[in-house]
Amino acid sequence: MTPVLEFDRVGFAYERQPILSGISLSICAGECTALVGPNGNGKSTLARLALGLIQPTHGVIRLFGTQVHRFRHWSLIGYVPQQVAVAAALPISVEEVVRSGLAGQLRPLRRASSTQEERIEHVMDLMGLQQLRRRRFSQLSGGQQQRALISRSLVTTPRLLFLDEPTSGVDTEARTALRDSLEHLVSIEGLAVVYISHDPAGFEGLARRVLEVRDGHVRPAPGPPQVSSALGAVA
Numbered sequence: 700m701t702p703v704l705e706f707d708r709v710g711f712a713y714e715r716q717p718i719l720s721g722i723s724l725s726i727c728a729g730e731c732t733a734l735v736g737p738n739g740n741g742k743s744t745l746a747r748l749a750l751g752l753i754q755p756t757h758g759v760i761r762l763f764g765t766q767v768h769r770f771r772h773w774s775l776i777g778y779v780p781q782q783v784a785v786a787a788a789l790p791i792s793v794e795e796v797v798r799s800g801l802a803g804q805l806r807p808l809r810r811a812s813s814t815q816e817e818r819i820e821h822v823m824d825l826m827g828l829q830q831l832r833r834r835r836f837s838q839l840s841g842g843q844q845q846r847a848l849i850s851r852s853l854v855t856t857p858r859l860l861f862l863d864e865p866t867s868g869v870d871t872e873a874r875t876a877l878r879d880s881l882e883h884l885v886s887i888e889g890l891a892v893v894y895i896s897h898d899p900a901g902f903e904g905l906a907r908r909v910l911e912v913r914d915g916h917v918r919p920a921p922g923p924p925q926v927s928s929a930l931g932a933v934a
């Protein structure tokens with residue numbers, strides 16, 4: 700099966716500052732991979748490279764077998780960055796935030812299709828947002844906002860989802876609920892998740908692999924036994 704995402708000997712530098720070098724990894728459908736590592740070692744950079752937001756200085760990145768600079772099916776990729784600027788002062792409801800995930804797919808003045816409406820309802824059920832759908836986004840707690848933003852990224856039914864610190868400011872109960880929802884998406888819908896976090900409790904039992912980004916390299920994180928097949932798979 701073609702990997703959802705491949706890095707083949709990828710290097711990256713900001714200006715002349717090397718950040719990543721010789722990164723080879725492969726991510727498949729239906730698995731969650733956690734990326735851990737100290738601040739400033741390149742975890743978010745790795746995500747931005749995979750999303751084509753920045754270009755590698757060396758190597759090749761492929762999404763669904765297509766080099767990232769030629770890839771066009773961006774609705775297959777979800778991304779919830781670490782800090783999301785949603786105009787907090789606007790009177791925008793939770794439901795509107797979630798629906799805005801379809802913005803790239805709807806033509807002007809077109810309504811969502813019945814399939815898209817079903818997807819919106821499914822995602823809001825899964826993420827426990829039905830009770831909150833008419834609430835103003837700005838009035839939600841940090842954890843509730845995070846669920847709305849993740850839901851927004853899920854309405855296009857992506858096959859690969861990047862989550863950057865999804866549990867920052869989230870309590871234990873909400874973290875467990877998020878993990879259960881992601882578990883469903885990974886095991887039932889076959890979603891591939893790249894989960895960037897400093898909070899192992901958020902991905903415990905969910906991530907099949909924990910990779911550490913440190914000193915420009917990606918290696919299996921020290922700790923419990925790893926399934927390390929993602930690394931070097933395309934080298």
Ligand SMILES: Nc1ncnc2c1ncn2[C@@H]1O[C@H](COP(=O)(O)OP(=O)(O)OP(=O)(O)O)[C@@H](O)[C@H]1O
Binds near residue numbers: 718736737738
């Ligand atoms: N736009 C930029 N221009 C120059 N350097 C940058 C830029 N963005 C990030 N960096 C630098 O690249 C390095 C990697 O940053 P990155 O955000 O990928 O780290 P991270 O591992 O995700 O960190 P954290 O755990 O703090 O989120 C850091 O040294 C950072 O200062």
